Amino acid sequence: MNLDKVLKTASRVLIEAHLKPVIGTRIQPTGFPDLGAAEYSAPDGKGGLEKMLLVESAQSMANRLEAVCWDEATDDIIPELKGLPFVTVKLSGIGNGTDTTNSLLEFHRLNSPYIMNGARDDGISFADVIRKELGLGSAPGKKSPKKVVEAATTEDGAGDKERDEVAGVVNLRRLAAVCFQYDPNSLVHGIFLEKIAGRLRHPRALSAFIEASGVDRADSGGVKFDRVLPKPSVGGVDAKGGYGNVPFHRSEFTARSITAFFSLDLAQIRGYGLPAEATRLLKVLSLWKVRRFLDSNMRLRTACELEVDEKGGGIEVSRPKDFALPSTDELTVELAKLIKACKPHFAAPTTTALTWNKPAGKE
Template identity: 40%
Template structure:
């Protein structure tokens, strides 16, 4: 059995040749050079980082319209955060730091602070090392997708003895190779106000405002996915649980590629050669059936598969020890 499953997928803009790059206030587009041959270098662009792609992959298994997992993931546990009125706020599936997110940690389960609940479930104690397998088993029962996309309880050793960390088992990113800028611009019109007033300028949204835009074209756009099967096996979970994690990861990759990929308004990408995907990944329907079968085989490992509903009161809840 291979220790990694790797997939490179060529993408192209759905319409035209230009695409909007990622941008950062202090950096701008994430440009870099890669070596080509013995002596040459090629201008490239990091279109989506590993962190961003983790969020895009997680979004495939979440139905934003109803604030709940899609049907294929409905029987996997997670932490659901609600307000004091019972209305949905967020979850361990949608927060960037998952189980270690502030909204999760600062919530309460039946009046008990979630820091203490998680610490108790993970069996964290001062001066008492916890086996990684036991950590993985506890995380699997809280939200198994944290074992796919990673979680780090980094607040402090006093809060999280041992500061357990799970690295990403599924890593993805998108690069554009041999890029060139495509510079354009425009103007925001104002057909009502033709002169600038003291309190009605561009800052307030009035007047004619010219702007520039830099998009890019590329010879190749490649999405890379790597599933670390060795890491999944290293958790020491029962075989059905390990297989479930691998199937869930493949499902997310397949769903993302089947649905097209639009990370930004003017960056709408589609797969160039679907046969290259079919050669590595089963159809989505087959992966869905596989997930359903594996969920049934995992039994009590998934703690019933129901979400843990916790209440966030604005972060005002005082820590209260979990019952032992």
């Protein structure tokens, strides 16, 4: 099945990538505060249960799929994506004032407080720019809020109340067009502008996670040796200051199989109501992100570097049938054409520059 047919007719693409450790047999999973590793049981298909492990969460995978767009060596978007719009912010209120961040790296993308509270050269905040382009304002009889826009308390803003009422019907297609204009990436990984209006959201079109099955613990440990003061009391100090020999333990895991799962909702992307070339760009960009990630070194943590296990099944597309994930090179060529075709729908210039200043009185 060719790419054109899939992008036009399929409702979703489901991809499974079979992985293995680059060296050895142990893996270091993601950990959570007050929980540690996420261990659980799942039906084994034989009437019993199998021990499972979450290696990488959906939240973390969204960050990793965004990271493939950024070149840390040059501190810029990678050459293959030049011309794709995003928002950059100069953090003038922190450090020596030369630090920057951007919507490709920020945890809430366009909804980052550094972006929403950032201002253009004309002094207009990005939040006000978005409000105007969405046709939203304060409720009748109310002035526009002047307070600082706060960040959502969770990755998707769940449970966070809408702070300000807005006048006007929330048009989610218009929201998609505005997000596409400033950062198409935000429509791939989800956007929630709850500080403007609680109804302004699009869920992730591309979701992913990595889990392992048939797992068992591999516990080990060691000692941090102090060459100078193995017994800190001799020098009048204590272990709280980092002195002395300190034993430690660590828990890693072995697994019968490790699988990365990707789900791309093509129907959702079509529902944005964007021009045909913009819709296609989001679909191709999503597939490119998946392939680029799988082609990377996949070093999730110090003790967890994975690679595609070709003998164990490699990369499989479970839906639609008879479709194979194109190579990075093939998708890159297609992306270059689409970025050029979508230029009329992008912000001008494509990189929106803002400046963020630390709020007065905040230390």
